[in-house]
Amino acid sequence: MNFSFTEEQEYFRKILKEFAKDELLPQYTKWDREGITPKHLWRKLGQLGVNGLRIPAEYGGSSADCLTTGIAAEEIGRGDFNLTYAVMLNALIGEIITKHANENIRAEWLPKIASGEAIIGIAITEPSAGTDAGGIQTTAKRSGDTYVLNGEKSGISVATAADAFIIFAKTNPQLGNRGISAFIVSKDTPGLECTSYEDMGNVSIGRGSLYLQDVEIHADHLIGQENEGFAQVMNGFDLSRLLIGLQCAGAAFQSLDETIEHVKIRKSFGKPLAVYQGVSFPIVTHYTQLEMVKWQAYRGLWLRDHGQKHSKESASVKWLGPKYSQEAIHECLLLNGHYAYTKEMPLEQRLRDVIGLEIGDGTAQANQMVIAKDIIGRDFRSY
Known part of the structure; x- marks a missing residue:
């Protein structure tokens, strides 16, 4: 089994990582405070090719595979959790329109979605x-x-x-x-x-x-x-749920990275916080859980790219991705102390943002039902 990305995918990741760090992360909390949807950044993501990843090239997209789309979800999630909707939402809608809409709809809306000129809900x-x-x-x-x-x-x-x-x-x-x-x-x-x-x-x-x-x-x-609309969207949820897991994990990994730097520098009783097992072990626990969710997400995206069943993988990522991410961010908030409880740091907003996706696109219970139906049988709920 090969878990490596292609050179093109690694290059794309590098571009997005730098963009997220330099342009998204410094203003992440600004839009929350002002209550603004930064449409100019949706257009900027369009220029980077993020909005049109699942849109055919003839309509201004890049016809990227699902795996590459997952990379975008993870990296943009590190910089601005909410701008990852430009990845997740556009991938879902791009697939629906591309696969099912007539040519007039495709020609009118797909180029606008890809460029960031239009936002579709x-x-x-x-x-x-x-x-x-x-x-x-x-x-x-x-x-x-x-x-x-x-x-x-x-x-x-x-x-x-x-x-x-x-x-x-x-x-x-x-x-x-x-x-x-x-x-x-x-x-x-x-x-x-x-x-x-x-x-x-x-x-x-x-x-x-x-x-x-x-x-x-x-x-x-x-x-x-x-x-036939119900079948269209339910298939699309298998994609969006995997992207949501990576979106949440990206925000949580960024929080862990920031917290690791903090506990290496901050001292208590003459020692860095990082030397205490009560600090380091929780970080290790959350890192390990997030890594498992991340690779389950990429496995699900690989299965989708290869036309194989992936509903239970998608459901498990949607169930545990937001859950583990909010738990990790909560821990990071506590380890950073009382300043993290203020709006001077991004941790409290990440926590609020990630909690929303414990609900959207399928609750934990709904996703567990999907998994149970797959591994136990479709008729188990009739008993």
């Missing part, structure tokens, strides 16, 4: 349908050459920053999960209202709710075949 979750994504109540009724959408979406990332959304709605409620379709809807479409939340973390992502009241769109805004 994905709207599935509703007030009464989170983990049970198939339980959404938003409807899309066909009327001649148009669809009319009505409903509410909640907890939507980039709700206040996006230029458009991929909205999932029931086109045939009698079919359950098999009656869900996906549509691309511009933010300025009449009848669509976007509101913001005052979140604990992920502030610069601009999370919020969408309200759809008689939102009328042309039938060619349908992505893929009618009633």
Whole structure:
């Protein structure tokens, strides 16, 4: 088994590591304090090729493999956790549009996503349908050459920053999960209202709710075949969950690196903190856990690149990646002392930001259900 990256991948990692350190990390806390989505940095990431990694070259992307996309998630996560959405969200949406949308949609939106000119959100979750994504109540009724959408979406990332959304709605409620379709809807479409939340973390992502009241769109805004939207997005989650694990691990590894430097310098009772096992052993524990999650994530991405099953790998990374990362960052905050409890240091924000992804894209319980279904059997829940 070969765990090494190619020369091109190592070069890409080096570029992103330097960019994250020099341009992202110094301003990471700025956007949280000001409540701003730094769209200029999304465009900068577009120039670096980050936004279009999973978009074909003919549409301005780089047609990169999933493994390379994971490298971007990890390294950007070290500099600015929230800007990693430009990797994770765009990879998910880029795949959905590339694989399922018509040529008009691909030609209009993929180049804008790749360049950072446009930010696209994905709207599935509703007030009464989170983990049970198939339980959404938003409807899309066909009327001649148009669809009319009505409903509410909640907890939507980039709700206040996006230029458009991929909205999932029931086109045939009698079919359950098999009656869900996906549509691309511009933010300025009449009848669509976007509101913001005052979140604990992920502030610069601009999370919020969408309200759809008689939102009328042309039938060619349908992505893929009618009633097949659920299958499209569930396959995409296997990618986004792996990227989320690396996104969280990147933030946690950066926190460990900063903390290691601190405990080597800071003295207590005449000795550096690092010499005490009560300090060094927790660092070792968190480092080891994060390394295991990281390599499980890269294994899952390798499996996806080779067309092999990877749902349980993806679920395990999404379950343990945010969990181990927030535990590591919490430990780092404590080891840095009372200054780390202030907003003068980035640790408290990383902790708040990472906790958000213990919920988004599948809770711990939801991901454990995916793993159980795979290793025990699909019918185990009927007993």
